[in-house]
């Protein structure tokens with residue numbers, strides 16, 4: 195297991211600051227995800243750690259040892275690429291053996307290590323096959339075996355599942371997570387898929403324009419996003435503009451959408467424009483009164499099986515999405531008044547842009 199420390203890492207391409215002064219501490223045995231939209235610098239950062247992109251300034255240490263000037267093959271990392279990077283004219287076993295041959299491992303040892311790596315990814319016996327005979331999911335497992343076979347201290351994944359269909363992707367991410375935990379390896383996982391990041395990570399760094407917006411556990415990133423960008427990027431949310439009122443020692447009232455929301459804590463100086471993030475599941479349908487409530491009117495109900503998505507409008511007409519359990523409110527018709535209860539701690543407020 196290996197802890198990774200990244201300090202003030204920067205890489206520019208012409209006028210683009212692809213990685214802009216990033217510092218991160220990644221713990222032993224952690225699956226750490228770099229999450230962000232296309233072009234935010236995820237691949238550049240990962241490739242700097244792997245040794246495929248030169249560091250312009252800053253440093254990378256594995257267990258306190260500086261590695262950023264070492265060639266890629268001496269960094270003790272295994273990388274799994276988005277497009278698999280499988281050689282089509284070689285057998286599965288030859289593909290997996292690639293890194294071992296490059297390291298001049300004796301032939302007999304190569305055979306046994308390749309077998310073991312294929313077994314780990316549930317492809318025992320596939321060694322003699324041609325890659326053409328394999329499905330997309332199997333090819334990706336070959337790519338993982340090829341990264342594992344060198345017994346790296348750190349596994350690096352660059353959007354490894356994005357070429358697979360949706361169902362296989364959700365199955366494979368579980369396999370990746372189980373394998374990483376079983377081997378106890380430190381892993382850095384790049385994705386632009388927020389659900390994938392939430393599902394498999396110990397911690398997530400959300401990147402934007404080459405910088406870090408927030409580093410936290412999936413739960414905290416989702417429930418306590420520190421910026422409006424993180425709130426919108428992770429899951430769906432309603433962004434409602436408003437004006438902060440006076441903090442009463444516990445909560446701040448925010449006038450928004452023709453009504454008032456109560457937000458836990460001190461939000462901003464009274465009179466300041468803010469943006470509220472209201473998760474669709476933070477609002478609960480209620481009959482009675484009590485607690486923090488807002489009123490809305492139903493516009494459209496989507497029945498999705500386990501849940502329903504209610505499209506409603508707040509008093510001034512601002513649209514708001516609410517998720518309710520599948521069996522709730524099935525008799526509600528468009529135009530019906532809704533009373534929505536919420537916990538002020540579930541609403542987050544940001545400075546208006």
Ligand SMILES: Nc1ncnc2c1ncn2[C@@H]1O[C@H](COP(=O)(O)OP(=O)(O)O)[C@@H](O)[C@H]1O
Nearest residue numbers: 207210212230231232233234235236237238239
């Ligand atoms: N080799 C390169 N030459 C020029 N620009 C690059 C190069 N690699 C990446 N970039 C630019 O750096 C930025 C970050 O790219 P990248 O790290 O691939 O982002 P991501 O993986 O998050 O989509 C983008 O603006 C991209 O165009």
Ligand SMILES: [Mg+2]
Nearest residue numbers: 233236237238
């Ligand atoms: Mg990328």
